[in-house]
Amino acid sequence: MAKHKLARFAENETFGNLFQHTNYDRLNVPFPLKGKWGSEYFHNDNPITVELGCGKGDYTIALAKRYPNRNFIGVDRKGARLWRGCKDALEGEMSNVAFLRINIDNIGYYFAQGEVSEIWVTFPDPQPKSERRRLVSPRFVGFYRQVLPERGGVLNLKTDSRMLYEYVRETAPVEHWEMLEDVEDVYAQGTNPLLTEVQTFYEKMWLSEGRTISYIRMKI
Numbered sequence: 228m229a230k231h232k233l234a235r236f237a238e239n240e241t242f243g244n245l246f247q248h249t250n251y252d253r254l255n256v257p258f259p260l261k262g263k264w265g266s267e268y269f270h271n272d273n274p275i276t277v278e279l280g281c282g283k284g285d286y287t288i289a290l291a292k293r294y295p296n297r298n299f300i301g302v303d304r305k306g307a308r309l310w311r312g313c314k315d316a317l318e319g320e321m322s323n324v325a326f327l328r329i330n331i332d333n334i335g336y337y338f339a340q341g342e343v344s345e346i347w348v349t350f351p352d353p354q355p356k357s358e359r360r361r362l363v364s365p366r367f368v369g370f371y372r373q374v375l376p377e378r379g380g381v382l383n384l385k386t387d388s389r390m391l392y393e394y395v396r397e398t399a400p401v402e403h404w405e406m407l408e409d410v411e412d413v414y415a416q417g418t419n420p421l422l423t424e425v426q427t428f429y430e431k432m433w434l435s436e437g438r439t440i441s442y443i444r445m446k447i
């Protein structure tokens with residue numbers, strides 16, 4: 228393994244804003260903050276937004292700066308990427324940010340029902356050959372429903388993949404997901420500064436290749 232990755236993994240162990248599955252679901256140890264993120268970690272009862280497949284946590288950090296009265300948690304399974312977000316949050320002394328290194332399939336192990344008010348999925352792998360692995364498939368939405376309010380949980384998707392964008396548009400009416408916003412080309416339409424002013428690591432790559440970036444906001 229590359230030296231810099233090992234150094235990042237070692238530093239991750241020292242971060243107070245990172246929680247890793249190796250200490251909890253991997254060992255069958257109950258996660259102590261489940262149902263208690265507000266009281267025991269953030270020390271407030273502000274709503275919690277979760278970014279899934281957050282990579283380096285670009286949206287988590289940017290949203291947390293914009294909305295100091297909300298809490299944000301970035302989730303990914305790759306520790307070397309999460310290291311960047313953790314470091315930025317610590318250096319910026321951001322008390323409304325945390326990160327979780329877990330498999331998203333296990334999200335119900337880490338949050339109680341209704342503890343998460345909103346979800347962002349930013350530039351997920353489109354998984355053209357495997358619907359069940361898509362982070363916006365009905366299977367994954369089933370996991371999200373374990374942690375969102377029983378009614379009215381919101382999912383935001385930002386993607387460069389035409390296939391994934393069309394897939395969600397087609398799946399939504401079948402699954403009774405309620406479309407709140409559907410922007411086919413966020414940069415051409417430019418209606419929402421949140422979508423154009425915050426760019427993730429992958430988004431910058433896809434933009435440099437000239438890809439169209441789409442956004443969907445829906446109640447699941």
Ligand SMILES: C[S@@+](CC[C@H](N)C(=O)[O-])C[C@H]1O[C@@H](n2cnc3c(N)ncnc32)[C@H](O)[C@@H]1O
Pocket residue numbers: 279280281282283284302303304305308329330331332349350351352427428429430
């Ligand atoms: C294409 S990257 C996008 C990263 C970031 N959102 C961005 O736009 O720069 C997809 C990310 O999703 C994460 N991911 C995919 N499936 C996952 C799963 N089941 N559990 C946790 N993370 C997952 C990967 O580790 C990867 O960092």
